[in-house]
Amino acid sequence: MSINKKLRYITGITLAAAIALSGCGQAAQTGGNLDVDNLPAALAEKGDIKLNVIRKIGGDDHTAQFLAGAKQEGESLGFSVDTFSANGDTAKFLDALDQAANGDYDGVVVSHGDDPATVDAVKKLTEKGIPVVAFDSTGDLSAVEGVTLTSQDDEALAQYALDQLVKEQGEDAKIVYLWVDGFPPMVRRNAVYQATLAKYPNIKELERFGVANENTSVDTQNAVAAMLSKYPKGEIDAIFATWDAFAIGAARALIEAGRTEIKIYGIDVSNADLQIMQEENSPWVATAAVDPKMIGAVNVRLLAKKLAGEETPPTYNLEAALIDQATLNKSSEAVNMVTLADIIPGWGTTDAFEEDWMKSLKEANAN
Secondary structure, X not given: OXXXXXXXXXXXXXXXXXXHHHHOOEOOOOOOOOOOOOOOHHHHHHOOOEEEEEEOOOOOHHHHHHHHHHHHHHHHOOOEEEEEEOOOOHHHHHHXXXXXXXXXXOEXXXXXXXXXXXXXXXXXXXXXXXXXXXEOOOHHHHHOOOOEEEEEOHHHHHHHHHHHHHHHHOOOOEXXXXXXXXXXXXXXXXXXXXXXXXXXOOOEEEEEEOOOXXXXXXXXXXXXXXXXXXXXXXXXXXXXXXXXXXXXXXXXXXXXXXXXXXXXXXXXXXXXXXHHHHOOOOOEEXXXXXXXXXXXXXXXXXXXHHHOOOOOOOEEEEOOEEEEHHHHHXXXXXXXXXXXXHOOOOOOXXXXXXXXXXXXXXXXXXX
């Protein structure tokens, strides 16, 4: 299969997986076994536990993996878990939060809520006694009592990718910046980008653009393809893509145009991303990431601790790592999200907030 056909195939699988998992939500299964000796009294009193994981953005593999990680972790604890992605539709996202407040949920994970209406919706949840953990959401939620704000270490993600770009392309690199405003993680990543430009004043930004929707990769591909006609070979050194949906589209455009001399430095990772990075002559040479399944799992653990009446922090950042093409290519076999742990120490695993009673529940609910 040619690299162009493989890219289209990978993207199709990626979007199909995301839509299948999150487009219309996924119903919870019946509750599991909560009968363990060290179960906190607050959980024992509740009986069956039902969670809802509601994400504003969607249509990408990161969303699919995040939701899968949350669902898997919750069900391993014997909880029922519903998942829903609004695919960027604010009205659907807020409606889902409203339904959660009026439903029979014990706790809610909110992902990518980015506006004042999200704050109001979360307040409604907490006022009804429903605890909330919010991932990559507006900092204004810190004013809502009891909410824990989680995020990838966005500053580290951006710094890893940009440091690698400068290391490989030089302090006078000519770059294209793929970014979209309006999302808290993008704001944090942009702050590091601006600091990098200030540190290396000879870096030249040629273009910047980006859009977040259900067709982000396709729209990015079209935009990059159109841009390439303005810049002959030698006039662009690199692309800094602040989201892997951007990087996927950019990679496809560069490959189809025969412009793989332009290198991509991205953020986030998935199986599809890793496949692209490992293709011969792939322009995508590095990405900084946190395992999205692990993010979903940690958010559910925090929510479980809240339901158990245990102390949780107001904020928590998940540790990032750099994945570069050279390291991937040292492996004798193709690297995926599971085997990535073989070359990136600690990848995909963390014992953060995993209490002994959670381990007991996992043993009791193991298949």
